[in-house]
Amino acid sequence: MKILKKAITLNLGLVLMGSAVFAQDLNDAKKAIDAEQYQKASSMLKSLVSTKATDGNNYYNLGLVYLKTGYIDSARAVFNKGLATDPKNNLNLIGLGEADMLSNNPTSAKTNFDKAVAIASKDYKTYLYIGKAYLAQDKPSDDVSKPDFTSALANITKADELDSKDKDAEIFLAQGDAYALQKKNSEALGPYMRVNDIDPTNRRAKTQIGRMYKDSRAFAEGEKELNDVITADPNYGPAYRELGELYLLWSSFGVNKERATKGIENYKKYLDLTDKSLESQLRYAQFLFYAKDYQTLEQVATALQVPANDPKGIVVSRLKGWSAYENKNYPQALKSMDEFFAKEKDPNKILGFDYLYLGKAQLKAGQDSLALINITKAVEKDSANTEALAEVAKTFFDAKKYAKSAQIYDKVIAAGPNSKGVLYSYFYNGLAYYFDYATQYSAKKNPSKDLLVKADSSIAKVTQLAPETTDAYLYRARINSLLDDEKTPKGLMVPYFETFIQKVTEKPELVTPNAKKLSEAYDNIGGYYYNSDKAKAKEYFDKSVAVYPAGTFAAAKLKELAAPAPKGKGK
Incomplete structure (x- = not known):
């Protein structure tokens, strides 16, 4: 989930108002958070802070919902209100620290964590929630900040020491998460299994075990674990999400369309069980992209209703652009990607795919020079995008701009010397240098024979890689x-x-x-x-x-x- 800093769109009084439709029980609200039913949890917690306004726990959990759905400023407002209402409860200080960590401000976070420790230094929950706050930094690879695993584990270990009777399964769940996020699956397995010993009704630990099997490509074992969770609790949405992602990944080994279909089906179940919030719909849309169901993705992205000025609209523009291009709706792709870049001001949040689809859409629109700039940026972000840069080079080649084509092919080859299409890149690179020389020679411009040397070198590489290529x-x-x-x-x-x-x-x-x-x-x-x-x-x-x-x-x-x-x- 991409965490985006957002402004508060409602005043605090409205934020804290809620409906009493849901049971006003904090444990029920926490279960809804764990099940990723954020709208439901939010409604319950708003009701709780309205009826039990002096209990800081309610504010803290409502703030967590805002953090999990990307509303950092709204979360801060709630944490500050909770701290003012219940100053002896240190959880809202920890919440403020977590908001600081998500805003890439570890110094301010440490200050808030230290204040929390000063209030309750012997309470294991203080260290447990500080440790979890450090882990909450787990964000997509394009973001700058990463979890501080050292600080996270130090605090979780301290919590474990203070909880000498091992009565709280949440500690072992946090330990497992700390190791799993580092891809240390063998270390994570023990704590996750301890969770089940303490609390057999806990679904997330077993779901995480299924996820680890998926990450280790042990698909059959992961499938069993996740199906066990669903059998025990058919309404636990995260298990369906993990099962959907497992089937999608599994389908890529041998290109099994049936498993890919099962992946989408399970993801739809996840969506239905997480009250179809904007957050879960966005996650579903992203899943559709990786499942290569571009037709459905374009429909879903187009139908998404995003409030004005909500930063999630940036993600929607991205998904519209990506899917429109894949569906050969090139003008719409260019329009959506232009909208995305106009909205996204943080270069750290721009993905290689963003530059790639903008550049490819520009290429289709005949904007060759702009396409070259953006696809080059896509390659700098991820060398897997070199194939698109080769498309740009071929476009210049077809337009008989041989010197420019050769320069771009040089970049393509340098970026992916062992890539799938490098044979064609060497071939056309050689031709581009050869035709550049021939064109200048015909125009009596006395071209350098260095162009021919470069041409011969590239074509020689073709004969080395594919000796049966007669034209080489x-x-x-x-x-x-x-x-x-x-x-x-x-x-x-x-x-x-x-x-x-x-x-x-x-x-x-x-x-x-x-x-x-x-x-x-x-x-x-x-x-x-x-x-x-x-x-x-x-x-x-x-x-x-x-x-x-x-x-x-x-x-x-x-x-x-x-x-x-x-x-x-x-x-």
Whole structure:
């Protein structure tokens, strides 16, 4: 879940007003938070702070709901109100510290945590909730801040020491989370299993175990764990979410469409069980993107109703842009991505995919230069995007802007020397340098032969990676023909033309489609030997006429060779 700093859109009085529809019980509200039913939890807690206005616990848990749904400023307002109402309750100081951590202000957080400890230094819950506050920094990879695992574990360990009778399962749950977030699954397993010993009704620990199996690619084991949770409590939404993500990941191993479908089905169940809040709908939309269900994603993203000035509208613009592009709705994709970049002012929250889809949409709109800038940024964020940069290079190549194309292909190759499409990048990079030289040469601009050296180097890489690529030898021959000395040629082209001929003629089915190219090879070799070995020259010219009778060069040269020698010569 991406945490976004938001302004309070309601005054505090309205924030604290609530409905009494839900049972006014703090434990029920906490269960709703754990089940990710944030709207339900929020309504219950608003009711509680209205009817039990002197209990700081209610304010603290309401503030947590705001933090979990991204409303940091609203959470601060609630924590401050709780602190003013119940100053001896230190939980709201911890809440303020957690808000500071989420705002990337660890110094202020430490101050608030220290104040909380000063109020109740021997209460294990003080250290437990401080430890959990440090863990709450777990955020997407594009954000700057990361969990402070050292501080988190130090506080959770202190809580465990003070709770000497091991009566609170929440401590072991926090320990498990601290290790699981670090991908230390073996260390996390023990604490999670202890949770079940203390509180068999706890669903999250077993859900987390299923998640760890998923992360370890032990899909069948994870499936069993999560189905056990659902059997025990069919209304526990997070288990369906994890099961959905497990099926999605599992489907990528062997591309199993049935599992991908099951993934979406389980995610829909999660959505239904989490009261379809904007938060859960956004998470569902993101899931659809990774499930590659772009048609549904565009429908869901378009239907999302986001309040004015709500920063989550930024995420919606992103998802609209991504899905519209994948659905070939290019004008809408460009419009949505332009909206996204106009709204998102924090460069740390811009993903590689954002630059990628903006650049690709610009490419479709003919905005080649802008596309190059943004797709280059996408590659800088994630080298997996080099394929899109190759598309830009090819666009410049097709437009006969060979110098620019070659420069971009250089970047593509440098960014992904072992990438899937690097063979084509080397090939077109070589052609771009070759045609750049040829274009300048034809225009009598005296181009540097360094262009030909670069062209030959790239095409040589093609012959190394894919030796059966016949055209690579043909182009190396053409390039080396230009590299050779014009007045006293050394025949640099000959071995490459010979290899081309060999590669084509050893497979009879290739001869007819390559007849004209074979004629070119025979003509050039024959021409090279014309002045030094006329018998050899005739051999190649004969082959040229045989394979491509429509050719004129070899026929003309054969006539010259057959003509009587001028008088006074040949004696």
